Amino acid sequence: MTSQRIRRLLGVYAVLMLVVAFGYARYDGYIMDGDGTAFMDISQALTDGHAGLAINGYWNPGYPAVLAVVRMLVHPTRWTEMAMARYTNVVIFALAMAACLFLTTGLVRLRAQRGPGEPGAAVPEWALHLLGLALLTISAGRELPLSAVRSDTLLMALLLFAMGLVLRLQAGTGFWAWPVLGAILGCAYLVKSFAFLPSVFLILAALIFGLTRKGSARTQIASGAVVAGVVFAAIAGPYVVAVSRQLGHLSTGDSARLNYCFFIDQTPRWHEWYLHDLGHAVGTFTHPEAVIAAPPPVFSFAAHPVGTFPLWFDPAYWTDGLKPHFWLRGHLERLLRCTELLTRFLLARPEVFVLLGVMLAFGAIWPRRRALWVGAPAVAWGLLMLGIYFPIDLQDRYLTGPFLLVLLPLFAWLQRREGEGDRTRWIAAALVVLTAGVAIAQAGSYLLERRRLEPAAHRGEAGYNPEMNPMAQALNTMGLKPGDKIACFGDTACYLDHQWARLAGAQILAEVETPNSADPQQVWDSVADKHTITEPLQKMGLRFIVTKFANSARKPDGWVQLGDSDFFAYPLTDGSR
Numbered sequence: 001m002t003s004q005r006i007r008r009l010l011g012v013y014a015v016l017m018l019v020v021a022f023g024y025a026r027y028d029g030y031i032m033d034g035d036g037t038a039f040m041d042i043s044q045a046l047t048d049g050h051a052g053l054a055i056n057g058y059w060n061p062g063y064p065a066v067l068a069v070v071r072m073l074v075h076p077t078r079w080t081e082m083a084m085a086r087y088t089n090v091v092i093f094a095l096a097m098a099a100c101l102f103l104t105t106g107l108v109r110l111r112a113q114r115g116p117g118e119p120g121a122a123v124p125e126w127a128l129h130l131l132g133l134a135l136l137t138i139s140a141g142r143e144l145p146l147s148a149v150r151s152d153t154l155l156m157a158l159l160l161f162a163m164g165l166v167l168r169l170q171a172g173t174g175f176w177a178w179p180v181l182g183a184i185l186g187c188a189y190l191v192k193s194f195a196f197l198p199s200v201f202l203i204l205a206a207l208i209f210g211l212t213r214k215g216s217a218r219t220q221i222a223s224g225a226v227v228a229g230v231v232f233a234a235i236a237g238p239y240v241v242a243v244s245r246q247l248g249h250l251s252t253g254d255s256a257r258l259n260y261c262f263f264i265d266q267t268p269r270w271h272e273w274y275l276h277d278l279g280h281a282v283g284t285f286t287h288p289e290a291v292i293a294a295p296p297p298v299f300s301f302a303a304h305p306v307g308t309f310p311l312w313f314d315p316a317y318w319t320d321g322l323k324p325h326f327w328l329r330g331h332l333e334r335l336l337r338c339t340e341l342l343t344r345f346l347l348a349r350p351e352v353f354v355l356l357g358v359m360l361a362f363g364a365i366w367p368r369r370r371a372l373w374v375g376a377p378a379v380a381w382g383l384l385m386l387g388i389y390f391p392i393d394l395q396d397r398y399l400t401g402p403f404l405l406v407l408l409p410l411f412a413w414l415q416r417r418e419g420e421g422d423r424t425r426w427i428a429a430a431l432v433v434l435t436a437g438v439a440i441a442q443a444g445s446y447l448l449e450r451r452r453l454e455p456a457a458h459r460g461e462a463g464y465n466p467e468m469n470p471m472a473q474a475l476n477t478m479g480l481k482p483g484d485k486i487a488c489f490g491d492t493a494c495y496l497d498h499q500w501a502r503l504a505g506a507q508i509l510a511e512v513e514t515p516n517s518a519d520p521q522q523v524w525d526s527v528a529d530k531h532t533i534t535e536p537l538q539k540m541g542l543r544f545i546v547t548k549f550a551n552s553a554r555k556p557d558g559w560v561q562l563g564d565s566d567f568f569a570y571p572l573t574d575g576s577r
Contacts, residue, residue: 006126013130014097016440017137021093021146023447025086027454028147030465032082032499034312035059036149040081040502041307043067053306055242057254057316062191063151066092078472078482078503082149082463089146092154093136099160100132100404103378106167107412110374113171122364122414122424127432132408134436135352141443142348143396147463151191156401158188159195159385163378163405166202169224170377178224179231186235193253194398196236198385203229205377247316254316256392260324263334263393270311270495271299271513272322280330283323289511292536296523297513298487302540309488309498309508334391341394342386345403351438352407355431363424364414375409382406465499470563472503478560478569480543485509487537489547490520493567500546500567510537512545520547524556538572545570 042064045053054061067088076084108125123131140146144153165181185202188195203225210221236252244250261267267279273288274297289299289311299311307313346353367374382405389398416424458464480486482505488494489512501508512533514523524547527533537545548567555561559568 010101010126010129010133013133013436013440017097017133018090018094020137020440020443020447021090021140022087023443023451024140024146025083025090026462027447027450028145029450030463030468031145031148032465032497034309034495034498036085037308037497037499037502038313039064039067039149039151040085040499041313043071047071055239055246056314057243057247057251058258058314060151060190060192060253061239062187063154065190066154067149078505079469082499083461085149086147086462089148089153092157093140093146096136096153096157096160097133099157099164100136101129102164103160103167103404104129104132104408104412106164106171107375107378107409109171110167111412120416120425121412122359122416123411123428123432124425127429128408128412130436131355131411131432132404134432134439135404135407137436137439137443138349138351139400141446143345144400150397152397152400155188155191155195156404158184158191159198159401160404162188162199162202163381166206166377166381167375169206169221170373175220175224175227178228182228182231183235185228186232189232189236189252190239193255194388196252197388198381199232199236201384202381203232247320254319257324258315258319258322259392261319261322264330264391265325265327266330267322271297272319274299278322280325280327281322282325283321285318285322286320287317289318292510292540293532296515296527296533298533298536299511299513300536300540301509301511305507305509307507308502309494311511312495312498331391334393338390338392338394341396342390342399345394345396345399349403351435355435356410358431359411359414359424359428362427363417364428365417367413367415372413375412378405378409467563467565467567468497468500468503471565471567472500474562475504475506475544475546475569478544478571480504480506483507484543485541487512487542487545487572489524489545490514491517492548493520493546506543510540510542512547519550521549521551521554521556530558534570534572542572544572 038059042054042056042059042061045051046061046065046068054064067085070084070088071081074084108128111121144156146153162181162184165177165184169177169181182203185195185199189199206228207222207225210218210223210225212218213221240252243253247254261279261281262269265279265281267281268275268277271289272278273285274291287303289301290303292298292300301310304310304314304317311318382402385402385405386399414428455466458466484506486501486506486508487510488498488501488508491514493500494508494511498508512523514520524530534545546562546567546569548565549556549559550566555568559570561568
């Protein structure tokens with residue numbers, strides 16, 4: 001295949017990927033959680049001149065900053081900002097496509113430096129590029145949905161760019177790549193605190209490798225690693241200082257501390273101090289939520305009123321003082337659970353392993369040990385990321401970056417057996433084209449079905465939720481104004497997705513808890529004197545209590561159904577009635 005046809009094939013496929021990405025943003029179902037609402041809150045704080053709210057022990061500001069830039073360009077309303085986030089994700093996905101091609105190009109450059117007498121590559125250059133793009137297409141329909149307001153795709157793109165630079169440095173590119181590497185790693189940390197540890201390991205590994213060399217290579221590599229480290233520190237350092245000052249101790253972010261407590265020490269995720277149940281963690285809370293009524297417990301977040309739902313917006317603040325404690329059984333249970341999750345992740349992607357197995361069966365072979373240096377840094381870095389995640393918490397969306405870093409070098413390593421000629425390359429190319437075509441076809445079929453099922457009344461409203469949007473509008477009709485304070489009641493309204501409050505322009509400043517995830521309607525009915533709940537909330541100046549009753553056929557006294565949804569509001573002030 002000529003180079004012109006190769007470029008045309010990759011160009012056509014890239015355009016199809018962007019069409020699919022736009023389709024996911026436009027037609028995919030509503031996906032939102034507290035993480036997404038927190039990112040929306042931070043992005044708006046940045047555009048409203050409250051940059052201090054971007055300093056957060058749990059959420060890093062990189063992805064919200066991207067949303068903030070787009071927000072300043074398009075000026076969305078509360079009702080259109082979900083579409084803004086989705087279409088921003090399309091741009092980020094395009095960046096991930098470029099990063100993947102940047103990585104595979106680095107692999108191709110290294111592979112071209114194999115010594116004389118080495119067998120030829122089994123996977124053609126263009127097929128390796130196409131395979132990377134096909135895997136991204138599959139990920140967009142699975143673990144990295146473009147309809148979700150999450151930072152994982154942006155982080156993955158930066159990590160792929162970083163490793164692409166490392167491969168170019170391995171191939172002998174200029175010194176310019178070192179400061180760029182440090183800048184990319186610094187930006188990756190600003191997107192997600194997880195990136196700090198892999199970045200430091202990568203820079204230290206390059207420094208140690210350089211110091212073990214001789215002659216000019218030693219000076220060039222070691223000095224380059226130092227430059228990369230200095231640039232990384234210049235970008236990541238100010239945020240580390242800011243977060244450390246906010247938390248009162250040196251920290252790159254508190255997500256690791258909290259995840260250890262939640263997943264290893266089995267600390268209950270909310271209201272641990274009130275329940276006197278820290279699992280196997282220890283400590284004394286510095287500033288827990290205030291209990292203003294009980295039973296059922298009614299919590300106030302007025303001491304730290306930030307974000308749509310302060311408890312989720314800044315969990316590092318509310319859990320300050322909670323300390324992880326080593327518990328062997330918790331580690332063993334989590335290792336078993338993460339092994340199960342990793343196995344499920346791999347089994348859900350059979351096309352890749354079938355592709356690899358068929359190539360090996362039809363003439364491809366593993367290279368000699370020396371040839372394994374091609375892409376070895378990528379594999380090692382991907383396995384390191386997996387090793388960081390694995391003992392504590394694995395989620396599919398965390399694994400796409402490490403998966404690509406490990407998998408693509410495996411295909412780049414494959415060589416032809418002597419005497420096979422071009423048969424192996426043609427088979428490999430055909431299989432990659434088939435995989436890429438199936439990925440696009442499946443995505444297209446899914447999106448056409450989503451478009452067919454879209455209600456005609458809401459066409460053109462990307463991210464519209466047929467329950468959330470009408471209930472938020474109903475709250476506004478009842479007199480709720482942007483900036484008003486309200487209370488939530490029950491797990492669904494408070495934790496599963498509180499984007500409804502952001503849509504309504506309200507802030508959740510208190511919670512009526514349902515112990516042991518009980519049905520809110522049963523909890524409400526069990527309270528003899530409802531004033532024990534409503535009066536403390538009225539004194540706080542709150543306008544409504546909002547909840548979701550599983551059975552809306554019987555409307556409890558005083559509650560107003562919000563639209564046709566199962567959500568209800570209880571007015572707390574005369575002006576709301």
